[in-house]
Amino acid sequence: MNALPDAAELARLDAADPLRAARDRFALPDGIIYLDGNSLGPPPRRALERLEEAAREEWGQGLIKSWNDAGWMELPLATGRKLAPLIGVDGDEVVCLDTVTILIFKLASALSRKKPEAAIAVERGDFPTDGYVLEGLAALTGCAFKYVEPGTSPAALDPEIGVLVRSAVHYKTAEIADIARWEREARETGLDIIWDLSHAAGLVDLKLKQDGARFAVGCGYKFLNGGPGAPAFVYCRSDEIAGIDHPVTGWLGHDTPFDFVDGYRPAEGIRRFITSSPSILAITSLNAALDAYDAMALSEVEAKARALGDIFLQAGAQLGLDTISPGIGARRGGHVCLRHEHGYAIAQALIARGIIGDFRAPDLMRFGFNPLYLSYREVGEAARQMIEVVETREYERPEFNVRKAVT
Amino acid sequence: MNALPDAAELARLDAADPLRAARDRFALPDGIIYLDGNSLGPPPRRALERLEEAAREEWGQGLIKSWNDAGWMELPLATGRKLAPLIGVDGDEVVCLDTVTILIFKLASALSRKKPEAAIAVERGDFPTDGYVLEGLAALTGCAFKYVEPGTSPAALDPEIGVLVRSAVHYKTAEIADIARWEREARETGLDIIWDLSHAAGLVDLKLKQDGARFAVGCGYKFLNGGPGAPAFVYCRSDEIAGIDHPVTGWLGHDTPFDFVDGYRPAEGIRRFITSSPSILAITSLNAALDAYDAMALSEVEAKARALGDIFLQAGAQLGLDTISPGIGARRGGHVCLRHEHGYAIAQALIARGIIGDFRAPDLMRFGFNPLYLSYREVGEAARQMIEVVETREYERPEFNVRKAVT
The missing domain is CATH 3.90.1150.10 (Aspartate Aminotransferase, domain 1)
Known part of the structure; x- marks a missing residue:
């Protein structure tokens, strides 16, 4: 000792x-x-300053014009670009919005619909919300949902399982997942893994792309210090984005939102994960909070x-x-x-x-x-x-x- | 003239x-x-003050303890209680969170799964996101999705339609829907109507319960002045809540979220609409903004x-x-x-x-x-x-x- x-x-x-x-x-x-x-x-400190500036100046003085003039329209993407190096991915592969659970729902439903016979799964004892939301999705679509034993690697998984949600850092044990090994085995078995980075982002030196990860979500209010209930983020490797048709399709994810046309057509790129106007106040705080990582x-x-x-x-x-x-x-x-x-x-x-x-x-x-x-x-x-x-x-x-x- | x-x-x-x-x-x-x-x-002004107080005092000084001590846990419900009289419903029938589109998804999927043979529908030319999200839901579950002609009352609708989303105030024309008549006819035909109050809440003297409305969603950043991308709200009449099993099931809508157990069990009451931690900063702003209606x-x-x-x-x-x-x-x-x-x-x-x-x-x-x-x-x-x-x-x-x- x-x-x-x-x-x-x-x-x-x-x-x-x-x-x-x-x-x-x-x-x-x-x-x-x-x-x-x-x-x-x-x-x-920068988050507090920017939050007040966004409220008093951008909202209070700029009013509706701030959607253009203060960059609000691009803020979810701009914040994603800023966050991307912290998790080892490219800037156009991340967008900040919604919550972890909602983003798991979007990703898992998009991946599951491509293999309707497959089960979706989570490790027993992983953060409960990850299982709850897959359970909710499965009850809606009729696909199978399973809990699997902790630490079961893709090669050892029931081959019926097509989508697995797994924490990169376990919320209780703090164990770090072997992302590279899991992805290597997943490539062999055709498994899609959604990594939950909630306890990892901003703390673990993640190299998602290098490790072969294709899908991930994470939390803005833990190590990233974005504020209580801060927006979450989703990562999707660029070559996978065009294949993502999630079902929570809202106007700001439309290819031409300001045409106000009937009939949905998803935007190109990571923007298609956006459903509706994000909270600008909340995402401004998260964006500014990321400055704490400058040169660290x-x-x-x-x-x-x-x-x-x-x-x-x-x-x-x-x-x-x-x-x-x-x-x-x-x-x-x-x-x-x-x-x-x-x-x-x-x-x-x-x-x-x-x-x-x-x-x-x-x-x-x-x-x-x-x-x-x-x-x-x-x-x-x-x-x-x-x-x-x-x-x-x-x-x-x-x-x-x-x-x-x-x- | x-x-x-x-x-x-x-x-x-x-x-x-x-x-x-x-x-x-x-x-x-x-x-x-x-x-x-x-x-x-x-x-x-009150929203700006409270926002800064929530950031500097509750977040900065109270830190994690503010979930209890500053009432963050109850804030989505407390904000719903404050908003309820503005739309003519009871305090325990509204909760503030998410976005209008996500809440339509939750309500429409919960209602649609109870009548899987029925189509879900929206009026042609209504605010596009309402159609986009039904289209997304239908593509996921396989139910039918239809556009209907504007102003078609429930008695005149294709009887195949089981769920209709309709604006209470049209975003272009500003026409006010005849909620009481629509609900009267809907009772005859078994139609469920989800009212989109985005352009109505805080402006029109809504009497949802008196008019027989059972389900509604609305926007926090228009007439309610909650801030850019403010959280939305959902209303569900009390006798209908127990029948709502929406699929975006997250830990904060669980009956006992802090037991961290595997297996979802929805909370009693309107709380079951909650998926995950809402942005406390955003919802604090909306909550305080509602004070502008005091004695008005x-x-x-x-x-x-x-x-x-x-x-x-x-x-x-x-x-x-x-x-x-x-x-x-x-x-x-x-x-x-x-x-x-x-x-x-x-x-x-x-x-x-x-x-x-x-x-x-x-x-x-x-x-x-x-x-x-x-x-x-x-x-x-x-x-x-x-x-x-x-x-x-x-x-x-x-x-x-x-x-x-x-x-």
Whole structure:
């Protein structure tokens, strides 16, 4: 078992951190160590500024003219172009809009209709919404829907399965999927994989095209810091776009929306994923939030997240807690989960101390580490306090054992 | 032909206007007369304030805790409750989220699956997205999709049609549908009607329940002033909700979303329309925008909109222009359309004078009148200037004849 790094070591790590300049790009409250950026990223200062500018100037002064003059019409595509390098794809292969679930619905229905005899599937225990929406689609179209065992690679899958939705980083374990291997096997079996990047985008150094991925969706409000309920995004490899006929066909995805003609004809390119006017305020915030990545290498982001997670795993080991996450030094996503029967109360006790993580029933404490704004010193301090809360049984205080709706 | 009201008459009308206090609730640019609130409403001051508060305080300071502490979890429902009286329904029958097109998809797929032999239909020439999305749904499920002739009442419809989407106010003509008659006939024939309230909500004194309407969707960014691309809303009469199994099933519409279980089970009540986290920033803006209606009667709003529209129809008549809208004194929605072969250039010339209307190809000038912030004086002045632009042929200047993508 490695020891927790001491203050001098933490200071040395911070001084050598190639990402340290990014911290000032965020507006974080004083006295808080925020370990829940994997649920909701904090506001980048630029997002707050642009949001107010978009509201007061573009909306308030420009009014309807801003659809042209402020670039609102192109904003979903422009934001996609900005996001594309973070996931390793080309700029015209991503568009920002809707929500992850709605985009899975669009992609899965478009892929499933091309092989109506095939089943659509998700891993058991993957983020529930991915299964719920396939279940909803299957009930509508009559295709089969299946849960498959976690980690079953395409070569080992029931050959009846034609479309698989799978998280690139698991929302509980933080395990990173082997996208290249999965896609290699999928090419052999004719499987279409929709990667859910919700816990990966902006944290893992994704190389989707290089790894052969053709379809993906992801979340704008976690590591990308786009704001609560920020628009999601969809990636479709350029050679696959023309084959996508999704059913939620709205006027802004039409080839000539301002002709106002009866009869749908999808736009060329990734624009065809658009259904209707996106929230300009919400997407402006996401667009500006992406500036936090300027001159920051994703490889460094992923490596530092692993180092920060290691500190918490070391603390967990010192307390004798199990983890369900890949262990110290192993490649993983931006969070770690530690198991404790009083995990809920420990999380609450830490929140009372200004250390915000979260909790997933029945007994998982989940701590997320976004290296753009977290220092080694802060994460070391949070780990030290978690040890203190557990060792002193501070979590037994009644106020930490009252359940709220969301944690 | 009535004469245009003179300055004294306009001043008298403004002095007697029961809505005059609402103007100060809006942040409108100086020197602009805004006649396009039917495309994009301007910002209510309260929306700008709340948006900034939600971003800086709730997101920036409260971070993840705001899902509980700032009421984010309930915001789509709370906003629905606030909107309900504006359309004449109960507070627990409306929820704000998604977009109009996505909500039509949800409702139409849920209704259509209950009668798989029936066709789904829309009026030819209704707002195109309503047809596009039914076409997309039909292609996915194999049910039949039809365009029907405008104004065909349920008793006269092809009996094969089981679901009809229809605008309550037509986006071009501003004709108001006879909801009560349509629903009376629909009860006889077993037709389900989804009312598209995009151009009606916040302007027409809708009494949906009293008129027997069971399903509706509407737009947040037109007369409701929620912001560019604001969330939409869906109404479902309480006794119909339990029968709605829409296919875009996501985790926040689950009965127990925070149990994170495999297998979908829809929430009780209107919450089941929710798929995923809505944009909190966008919906906060819409929620606050609704405060502009405080103590303002919808019956007064509709009546004043008609009076303002009458002024433009009088100006049109003076110029010998055709209209496709219900005539002077007739009940209509919040806009009027005047026909002129140089309509595009006239609209541009008016924009150059600070009078913002819009244009719908090939030759329709469309002017929208939101009585909450427009005075009789302003609309009279705009009408006078339109007459001047047409009579002097100012619109022939080359700079007014350059086409932009959106008008």
